[in-house]
Amino acid sequence: xxxxxxxxxxxxxxxxxxxxxxxxxxxxxxxxxxxxxxxxxxxxxxxxxxxxxxxxxxxxxxxxxxxxxxxxxxxxxxxxxxxxxxxxxxxx
Amino acid sequence: xxxxxxxxxxxxxxxxxxxxxxxxxxxxxxxxxxxxxxxxxxxxxxxxxxxxxxxxxxxxxxxxxxxxxxxxxxxxxxxxxxxxxxxxxxxxxxxxxxxxxxxxxxxxxxxxxxxxxxxxxxxxxxxxxxxxxxxxxxxxxxxxxxxxxxxxxxxxxxxxxxxxxxxxxxxxxxxxxxxxxxxxxxxxxxxxxxxxxxxxxxxxxxxxxxxxxxxxxxxxxxxxxxxxxxxxxxxxxxxxxxxxxxxxxxxxxxxxxxxxxxxxxxxxxxxxxxxxxxxxxxxxxxxxxxxxxxxxxxxxxxxxxxxxxxxxxxxxxxxxxxxxxxxxxxxxxxxxxxxxxxxxxxxxxxxxxxxxxxxxxxxxxxxxxxxxxxxxxxxxxxxxxxxxxxxxxxxxxxxxxxxxxxxxxxxxxxxxxxxxxxxxxxxxxxxxxxxxxxxxxxxxxxxxxxxxxxxxxxxxxxxxxxxxxxxxxxxxxxxxxxxxxxxxxxxxxxxxxxxxxxxxxxxxxxxxxxxxxxxxxxxxxxxxxxxxxxxxxxxxxxxxxxxxxxxxxxxxxxxxxxxxxxxxxxxxxxxxxxxxxxxxxxxxxxxxxxxxxxxxxxxxxxxxxxxxxxxxxxxxxxxxxxxxxxxxxxxxxxxxxxxxxxxxxxxxxxxxxxxxxxxxxx
Numbered sequence: 229x230x231x232x233x234x235x236x237x238x239x240x241x242x243x244x245x246x247x248x249x250x251x252x253x254x255x256x257x258x259x260x261x262x263x264x265x266x267x268x269x270x271x272x273x274x275x276x277x278x279x280x281x282x283x284x285x286x287x288x289x290x291x292x293x294x295x296x297x298x299x300x301x302x303x304x305x306x307x308x309x310x311x312x313x314x315x316x317x318x319x320x
Numbered sequence: 321x322x323x324x325x326x327x328x329x330x331x332x333x334x335x336x337x338x339x340x341x342x343x344x345x346x347x348x349x350x351x352x353x354x355x356x357x358x359x360x361x362x363x364x365x366x367x368x369x370x371x372x373x374x375x376x377x378x379x380x381x382x383x384x385x386x387x388x389x390x391x392x393x394x395x396x397x398x399x400x401x402x403x404x405x406x407x408x409x410x411x412x413x414x415x416x417x418x419x420x421x422x423x424x425x426x427x428x429x430x431x432x433x434x435x436x437x438x439x440x441x442x443x444x445x446x447x448x449x450x451x452x453x454x455x456x457x458x459x460x461x462x463x464x465x466x467x468x469x470x471x472x473x474x475x476x477x478x479x480x481x482x483x484x485x486x487x488x489x490x491x492x493x494x495x496x497x498x499x500x501x502x503x504x505x506x507x508x509x510x511x512x513x514x515x516x517x518x519x520x521x522x523x524x525x526x527x528x529x530x531x532x533x534x535x536x537x538x539x540x541x542x543x544x545x546x547x548x549x550x551x552x553x554x555x556x557x558x559x560x561x562x563x564x565x566x567x568x569x570x571x572x573x574x575x576x577x578x579x580x581x582x583x584x585x586x587x588x589x590x591x592x593x594x595x596x597x598x599x600x601x602x603x604x605x606x607x608x609x610x611x612x613x614x615x616x617x618x619x620x621x622x623x624x625x626x627x628x629x630x631x632x633x634x635x636x637x638x639x640x641x642x643x644x645x646x647x648x649x650x651x652x653x654x655x656x657x658x659x660x661x662x663x664x665x666x667x668x669x670x671x672x673x674x675x676x677x678x679x680x681x682x683x684x685x686x687x688x689x690x691x692x693x694x695x696x697x698x699x700x701x702x703x704x705x706x707x708x709x710x711x712x713x714x715x716x717x718x719x720x721x722x723x724x725x726x727x728x729x730x731x732x733x734x735x736x737x738x739x740x741x742x743x744x745x746x747x748x749x750x751x752x753x754x755x756x757x758x759x760x761x762x763x764x765x766x767x768x769x770x771x772x773x774x775x776x777x778x779x780x781x782x783x784x785x786x787x788x789x790x791x792x793x794x795x796x797x798x799x800x801x802x803x804x805x806x807x808x809x810x811x812x813x814x815x816x817x818x819x820x821x822x823x824x825x826x827x828x829x830x831x832x833x834x835x836x837x838x839x840x841x842x843x844x845x846x847x848x849x850x851x852x853x854x855x856x857x858x859x860x861x862x863x864x865x866x867x868x869x870x871x872x873x874x875x876x877x878x879x880x881x882x883x884x885x886x887x888x889x890x891x892x893x894x895x896x897x898x899x900x901x902x903x904x905x906x907x908x909x910x911x912x913x914x915x916x917x918x919x920x921x922x923x924x925x926x927x928x929x930x931x932x933x934x935x936x937x938x939x940x941x942x943x944x945x946x947x948x949x950x951x952x953x954x955x956x957x958x959x960x961x962x963x964x965x966x967x968x969x970x971x972x973x974x975x976x977x978x979x980x981x982x983x984x985x986x
Contacts, residue, residue: 262540273395273481277456280394284488287388291489292563293570306899309828313902318909 377524380553403440405476414467495612516718524553559595568598571892579874585617594772619721625838628748635705641694680819691746726752759868766863771796830860835882852885937972961986
């Protein structure tokens with residue numbers, strides 16, 4: 229270990245140590261990623277839930293029966309006649 | 321000295337020897353654990369840290385035709401509280417604010433919550449329920465309440481998440497969207513679209529993966545190979561139109577409530593394709609509230625009553641054994657066969673009327689007389705004609721629970737045929753159809769004889785890729801000749817114009833249909849009730865949609881005629897669709913001048929240019945112009961009435977101030 233030609237041995241030892249460190253680090257980072265994924269998964273679920281929540285609220289709000297009810301307070305009712313579309317032939 | 325030196329050495333040897341033996345023992349034990357018991361221990365270790373995890377597939381969504389969500393899976397939360405986790409000091413200091421927050425959330429008093437929480441702590445409850453099955457918004461709210469916001473280790477918050485099926489539209493069309501429920505013993509209960517297409521498309525397949533425990537309750541995948549990826553379910557796009565569904569649901573609900581009926585259903589179908597645009601089934605519960613209980617429209621077969629007259633007449637017209645102009649005597653409203661009586665709803669009958677008129681007023685006697693005269697010697701011919709119009713066949717829907725139609729047949733000995741079977745069939749008794757089966761026939765009439773299968777799905781998709789498209793399916797390309805179709809259409813149109821559906825008539829849009837008022841439980845006079853129905857299509861001349869409304873057991877004291885009970889639902893839907901379609905009008909050019917408008921505008925323009933601070937004379941000016949003019953000058957205008965201004969409160973020529981009020985009379 230201390231003799232002059234021990235450099236070769238040291239090289240191997242250092243190489244193996246570095247290898248070990250890399251292995252440990254990568255294993256840790258893999259674990260870290262698993263935790264990250266779990267956290268992100270939860271976030272996805274939460275966002276999904278929030279999205280569906282918002283969407284169902286919107287759907288109920290935009291449903292015609294709901295609008296009719298709300299507008300009834302302001303004495304506005306849906307027209308019994310269809311809208312008229314006027315097309316101008318010459319302006320095409 | 322040597323003696324002592326030897327002694328020391330001896331002792332050293334002794335100690336070393338013992339240590340060596342000890343080391344040997346350790347090595348021996350190691351080897352036995354490794355080699356002899358190794359397999360057992362390795363297995364045990366693996367069990368604890370490695371498991372085969374099932375990765376659940378996401379269930380597909382159910383959409384309406386315009387892409388609105390009808391059903392989707394979302395996480396729901398149960399919030400519980402470990403009452404022992406917080407220290408006494410924390411618990412006491414946060415108890416009051418937590419109770420206040422909870423009281424705001426639940427509406428119960430703060431004192432109540434304080435007492436409950438104290439009780440939970442006293443009882444050492446480590447799993448006290450705070451809220452169950454709440455959505456994400458509420459969950460984030462509760463999570464931030466005092467004490468609970470300290471988290472699991474200091475605050476004792478326990479959150480459990482489950483995936484639930486949610487219907488963003490609420491109770492609307494819930495039964496037709498349905499569900500798929502799998503219990504502990506793997507029994508599957510299937511209802512509606514979710515049930516019918518759950519296994520095929522929506523469910524997807526679960527994946528598997530070996531995972532190793534790594535602490536904090538997390539598991540990491542061990543290998544990249546040797547695993548099955550989960551395959552998410554496909555999305556299902558239904559044919560349901562949210563707007564029509566909304567109208568149908570609320571129109572039906574209103575009539576059910578008005579007539580205190582037991583249950584009812586309504587179906588709207590697109591004539592050309594058979595696509596179901598709306599399907600609503602409402603039943604009453606013990607409290608008198610209505611909700612989507614059973615899929616009556618698909619699964620409930622009942623005697624159709626007068627709506628079947630159209631099928632009978634179509635058969636007879638097609639066989640050319642009667643014509644619409646044939647005249648029949650209603651016999652003062654009572655006809656008897658083997659001592660059984662057929663009665664008209666109008667006491668005394670209608671005198672001698674043509675078949676066309678008989679359909680309009682829905683005369684039982686005249687139609688029974690017509691069918692009796694045409695087929696009494698050859699009832700099988702009538703039955704065969706009904707068969708030829710596919711009336712004896714199920715629609716073979718993917719939705720479960722559709723029963724076979726019932727048509728008595730003299731050649732089949734099942735106890736259904738009798739001496740009066742033909743006559744009773746003529747006005748819709750002894751036969752049985754589901755509302756959807758009846759509608760399919762009416763739709764075929766509207767579609768010029770082409771009978772199409774009711775379609776619930778438009779396509780199955782994976783993101784934006786279509787996996788399975790659904791095309792229109794023709795059950796019978798021609799159930800009867802065009803001539804018969806035209807006659808029947810005319811009959812149906814007249815029912816709404818002058819017949820039993822007269823109350824529905826509207827000059828602005830056309831409808832065609834047949835009312836039905838059928839007795840139910842007529843064997844027992846005390847239990848006698850009615851089924852009121854209306855089946856038809858609109859617009860009458862070029863049908864786009866067909867629709868059936870069936871309402872069971874309306875309160876007889878309020879009304880029970882098909883035209884009164886079910887008709888209005890039909891009309892509302894027809895009117896809604898009518899008002900939603902713009903009327904197109906074309907004009908040649910915009911380059912034309914209207915003398916009066918031009919004069920008014922010039923007058924307005926001149927006045928606006930001349931008068932800036934002095935009151936102009938606005939008499940004779942249209943109210944709209946006067947308002948704009950005076951408000952631009954900074955006046956506050958009060959107008960009474962509409963039209964042309966007759967009087968103004970400020971004289972012409974007077975100097976005006978900003979925000980001064982001016983009254984205009986018309």
